[in-house]
Amino acid sequence: MRRVAIEFAYDGSDFFGYQRQNSVRTVQGELEKALERVFKIPIQTYAAGRTDTGVHATGQVAAFDCPNDKLSESDIRNALNANLPKDIYVKKVWFVSDNFNPRYEAKCRIYHYFILNSKMNDIFLRKYTWWFPYELDISKMRQGAKYLIGTHDFTALSKKGEEDTRTERTITNIRIVRLRKNLILVRVEGISYLRGMVRSIVANLVKVGIGSWEPEKVLEVLESKDRSKSAGLAPAHGLFLYKVLF
Template identity: 35%
Template sequence: MRWRAVVAYDGTGFVGWQTQSGNGRTVQEELEGCLSTVLREEIRVEAAGRTDTGVHARGQVIAFDHAESIEDVPRALHSINSILSSEIRVYEFRQADPDFDPRRHAVRRTYRYRIWNAPFSSPFEVRTSWHVRELLEIDSMREAARALPGRHDFFSFQTADNIVRPSVRELMVAEVHRELSLVEVEITANAFCRGMVRNLVGQLVEIGRGRAPVSSMAGQLAERDRSHAAPAAPPQGLFLERVDYS
């Protein structure tokens, strides 16, 4: 039987989602170990997104196969969460279609990036936001973000050492919000290149600092040259917020 669940995690103490050989803790490895213990069967988990080192998730979607029916889902969910470390929680545990693939069947993914924009960092935000001291010009960031929705080649905004072709993606939402010292960038697309959100946020922050013109966002899209773009935003501010299916 096929099962799916929504997973949230604080990625600070992990080297990413995907299991790696001897390179530190991964979310996938800890989940598989816990599920295998509770369900008394070796479990292999698939995910909608392979988050990088230090990146968090509120709405990661996973799927796995289990030979037997799970009669008491609430009890199984309680057992899973009681064994998992406090950095990971599993929600919305339910049966899925036999062919459900959390990555290939996703139609939209939403990421949220958090920026703590104040002269001093906050001890309550240091694990989950990027501290930017200079007062950001939010209107300029919003204007630059308007260039992003639509179908574009995001070659300039993927990780330089992990170039993927084609790099055309359909971006639906790019919004910048401020509430007091917290600035959040929300980006929704059908799929993302590696490092794309952090690179887009890095460019938006350069614009917000006044170090790059508003037009530089559209210019980087057209130029297709990563070497001329702003540095990527650090990982700790990034959250996989939600994954949508048809």
């Protein structure tokens, strides 16, 4: 039995998040159903990260033990894609060490958040961008983002729910780029994140971008460790787990 890693994409629109749940459709649930159809036995998977309801991925990574040693990487990829639903697609398969777990071995997780900054909505992008019709000053957003680089207690920029015992996280880079006239990318790079943290970062930077806050306000919110001071959460459907680096 060999351990296998897969890099895969999914459209999160019709999933109740990544993590397996008994009563609703999840990414992990569909992945493990496909594995059971291929190998005829239940197979447990281990993922690099858990995404919330409506969040997408272009580079999620999961690992599992393959019970058939005769299959090549290409065989496994083809078998999985033949059995997965249309909103999940395996891009790459490779063999890893027996104790490889992407959750613990990831060195960087990169998230992309897309903002449709246009007076008019584009209904064909409605599931993949946050339509924000008010003008955004990305130079000010970049100034605000500088306060989030480094290791900080990100309690104020997280989602209330299952509380993490350790609330310090390290953000190594935030880039804000206007990809075209009406499309803005917020790229966040870090080792790990609190629940809702990237969406909260985006919401707070947008508050700066529209001029409601000065960039320094981001630091004030961060240091408060108080979620009520935050601008809340950007919509889930604009967020993508872009890449996991090992």
